Amino acid sequence: MSIPKETNAAVLVAYNQPLEVRSIKIPQPEPRAAIVRVEASTMCGTDVHIYRGEYANSGLSKLPLIPGHEIVGRIVALGSERKVDALNRPLAEGDLVAWAYAWCGQCYWCTVAKQPTACERARMYGWGCADEPPYITGGFSEYAYVMPECSMVKVPDGLDPALAASGTCAFRTIVHGYEKIGRIDSSDTVVIQGSGPVGLYALAYAIQSGARQTVVIGAPDSRLAIAKKWGADLVFDIANSKTSDRREQILSITDGRGADMVVECSGANPAFVEGMDLLRRGGRYLVIGAADPKPVEVHATYFNLRQLTVAGTMSGDISHYYKALNFLADHQYRFSFTDILGSKNSLNEVGNALDALESMREMKPIIIP
Ligand SMILES: [Zn+2]
Ligand SMILES: [Zn+2]
Structure with missing residues (x-):
């Protein structure tokens, strides 16, 4: 599958200001990276805090940024060395996947403490910075770049993409x-x-x-x-x-x-x-x-x-993503998980979604880029 040269993405250019839909370069994937077409993202309370600039002073969020850290996407391109997911299952173009934050895998927290969620060199997608390669790590974008250090898992069959996305933050944290x-x-x-x-x-x-x-x-x-x-x-x-x-x-x-x-x-x-x-x-x-x-x-x-x-605990490693996604797929008929989901919004409507979340009208607005 050929990758377009550019993607539309909702970009936060200034805190507390409306997001702008901009065209952004899609880089060629590094050997262990991947490019996905975002199928669905969901909005998290953290996105509102990021939008308000509450993490700006700590340096966690960096402008300009493409928000969205609850994402599932279909693979459109795999780097030459990214052949399997975290469970050694073969990956192919068209597979629906979720992925964890990029932990370095080479520090005390990653290797000795075995707590990658405490990694001091973590790179979290959805927090910035859209003017530095690989540009498009956030989920409020048509295409997203899965960084080489991000472990991936396939989304179980029969799981609604928006529901799956909602499991990749709140639920994986609970499992952890x-x-x-x-x-x-x-x-x-x-x-x-x-x-x-x-x-x-x-x-x-x-x-x-x-x-x-x-x-x-x-x-x-x-x-x-x-x-x-x-x-x-x-x-x-x-x-x-x-x-x-x-x-x-x-x-x-x-x-x-x-x-x-x-x-x-x-x-x-x-x-x-x-x-x-x-x-x-x-x-x-x-x-x-x-x-x-x-x-x-x-x-x-x-x-x-x-x-x-x-x-x-906070966040979760790829095992928690895996367990969360399977829990949603396995038990979606016992618990009506979709009760949590809110309205579907395009990239132009991210502002509406932020407002719906902040005013508590909705729990989990969906972004369909
Ligand atoms: Zn979140
Ligand atoms: Zn580390």
């Missing part, structure tokens, strides 16, 4: 988190804080893993309705319930002990304080959503006297 905090037992009560895509995916995973009871604390009502539909035993609207009442009810459904596991997917500092209080003695707390740079006060004694285990 549950892997770190340890298995869910059939006697466990799991409390999920947050009812956005991360919280809902965390709920589905907890139910499918055999949790005895699941509780979701979140908002608004429409999202809690999805949680109920998917099988949450108890939901609390954060706006219409008191912290003390939530704790009392969770104690009452756990014979006065508290939750065996709490999963923080809300990003709000008060959630962390509440979560520590909802755990039983010896309970486990998985922190995934925390986003507030301000510190919170915690009782240090909880860690030893109550023998808590607290773990945090």
